[in-house]
Amino acid sequence: MSVTGTTESGFSAKLKVAKKKDVVVVGAGPAGCIAALSARRNGADTLLIERESYLGGMMTGGGIGGIGINGYTAAVEGNPIVVKGISLELLKRLQAAGGAPPGDPVTRPPIDPAVLMHLLDELMQESNVEVLFNTFAFDAVVEDNVVKGVAVANKSGGQVILADVVIDASADADIVAASGAPFVRGRTKDGRYHGGSLDMQIGGIDVDRFISYLKTQPVMTDEERGELEADRSRLLGARRAPNTVLTIDGQKIVREPRIAPTDWDEVEKARREGRALRIRVATGGGGPMPGISPVRDGEYIPLPAGLDNEWIDYIKSGKVPPLLGATELVYPPPRFASLSVMRHGKMREGIMMSGVYECWFDLTDQEEITKALLFMRRLNKVYLNFLRERAPGFEDAYIVMESPMVGTRESRRIVGEYVLTEEDLLDGSTFPDVIARGGPRGPDAHSVTGLWGDGVTSQLKKPYDIPYRSLIPRKIDNLLVGGRCISTTHLAFGAIRDMATCMATGEAAGAAAALSARLGVSPRTLDIKLLQKTLQGQGASMFAVNEKAREKEVLR
Structure with a gap:
């Protein structure tokens, strides 16, 4: 078996095979945890690999104190909740355990990370998802452009774990990069990341x-703000970049104070x-x-x-x-x-x-x-x-x-079968292979240079569809992606990186991986209607309440 990836010497090929699973999920952040639960719920023998000693990623170890930013709620098109399914089940369990305020989810529900950490442990044990902590997946095992598993390292040494389907929920597209599948970094023109x-x-x-x-x-008055910026610029040598401008229905949107x-x-x-x-x-x-x-x-x-x-x-x-x-x-x-x-x-x-x-x-x-x-x-x-x-x-x-973790907003993004764009978000685009929805947060960019004005924030008037094709890397088979490294442009990425949206794409990836493993097909050729009906059965949100005709047409 040949190895394509980060180890040019083929080191992974010399490692012993430790186990074989139907589905292996790399990364136990918001997307990975939900992906593992979704895969197991659909009958797959599932292994969840996590480099830290706890589940939840930035939700539990990032010190941010909430699930957000936007993603659960969007009071538009008659549907106040955009993300449902397993992630909403998780939030309700968290509320019942005293780890989040009661009631309908808000834009960024505050959470008790310790309660969530214990709850995620319980959910994995209840669902019989095998977890491997303190384990770093550093390479992909690839044969004829088909992923066969991953190479990992931990206290037990280096080993290979084989799988019918691998889900890269590492947030940084580590396995995608190791497999030889195409990816991009940061902003298109210079590759610079959000901080x-x-x-x-x-x-x-x-x-x-x-x-x-x-x-x-x-x-502070407008004049005082201007003086403060001038003083800061003189002192720090910071320059102002031109404002990034977006347009929604002909109306320009720039980042401005309220x-x-x-x-x-x-x-x-x-x-x-x-x-x-x-x-x-x-x-x-x-x-x-x-x-x-x-x-x-x-x-x-x-x-x-x-x-x-x-x-x-x-x-x-x-x-x-x-x-x-x-x-x-x-x-x-x-x-x-x-x-x-x-x-x-x-x-x-x-x-x-x-x-x-x-x-x-x-x-x-x-x-x-x-x-x-x-x-x-x-x-x-x-x-x-x-x-x-x-x-x-x-x-x-x-x-x-x-925080024991660095807050990484952006790194690699896959080049998938479809690249979701900021125009898709602004237009509220719909897709026949919809597997999740996002909103109300629109195209967003933190500064990638530190220059004033080098960023944009927007709110959408309606949710947008996320297509299944954006979870499928080009060139490599039996590999799916969930979370913030799915296939998007730099500005669209700023919206889909919200935790609730990451959980929604993770749920879709988990279900798709399990179905593909069960049917013996590549995720690329999986029957999309079967996947959509499966997600619908799990309570996932793919259509607004006033889209019954479209829902019937897509799922028929």
Whole structure:
């Protein structure tokens, strides 16, 4: 058996075969976990391989405190829930266990990652999905352009695991790249990625004192934002890039701040009712500005310029680490994401989600990842010291936890049988081979350079279809993809990378893999109507409630 992949010497061919499975899923993040459950639900003997010592990926180990960003909900076309199926079952189980707020899912439901971690363990055991922790799948076993399995390494040494179908849910398309299937990196014109991140939770916060401070600060005017940007540019050498512009129904969309005075009565009401005190970053002419949104998901309410000005002064004092070479927007301000976290069924105040929000490096180069990790950890410590010195209410703050995982928004994407585009999303395109839906988040791009304006965010007027062809890599058979590395353009990727959407594509990949293994066919030639009916039977959402005629036509 020959080997095509990252090991030119054919090292994988010399490894012993440890086991044979119907379906092997590589990566136990949002997509991989749901893919494994979906495959097992359809009768496949399934193995889930995870490089960490826990399930859930960024949901449990990323320190972000929620499932998001958009993806569960979109109150458009008469259907308020876009993603259903196994992922919605997971959320309801999580709610019942006290790991998420009760009720219908919101845009970004806060979660207790420890509860979710235990729940995922239980689900795999209940479903008889075999799990292999602390195991890295580093190569694909390929024969005549057909994937036969993967090569892995762990405490037991190197070994080969054979499979009828392999699902790459690694987020970075590791197995696709190793197999010889085509892939792309980042932005089309230069291959640059969305920035990586390193989240942390800060405890010991006097929330009353911090809010009292915020109440005394004036909201930044447009002129003040302009002055702040000019000062930042002079100090940091940051330049402004032209705004990325999208058009929906002839209306231009650019990334702009949403300005509104903070309703402190609503803030206090939210606190009394135990709702999340969310903090957001509104990005526009003045760059990132802290903003608190305690009332409605997705709403940005800017906070005063005081902390931004304090941060610039802090940089001038020289209390920051040497820059990472790839970071053009140097020393981004501390991230404010939330003043409360979900624990044991309730939102608990006094712990803030923070950390390095964006840092630019090659997310497939381990040496660069290591350098970036060291830089981001140092910068997180600087953030903590800054908040202790300059932010009232943070005098006794401390780091509760720092994410063990690098937040990787973007790396490789497969070149599939269909490349989903930003135009598909903006038009709400439908496809005969639909296997999932996405929305309301539209084409989205974080800055890939750190330059102000080098990004765009949009909200869609209606959901869009995700075709099965976008899960199938070109050239290589018996290989499927689920999650953020499916086949899309750079801007469309910014929408489908949401966790709920990743789970939806993972569910489709899992069902397709199991059906293909059972029928002895390639996933490429699988009967699409059989797959769609199977997903429909699992409760997955592929059609809006007002699309009965289309649903009947597609599934007949």
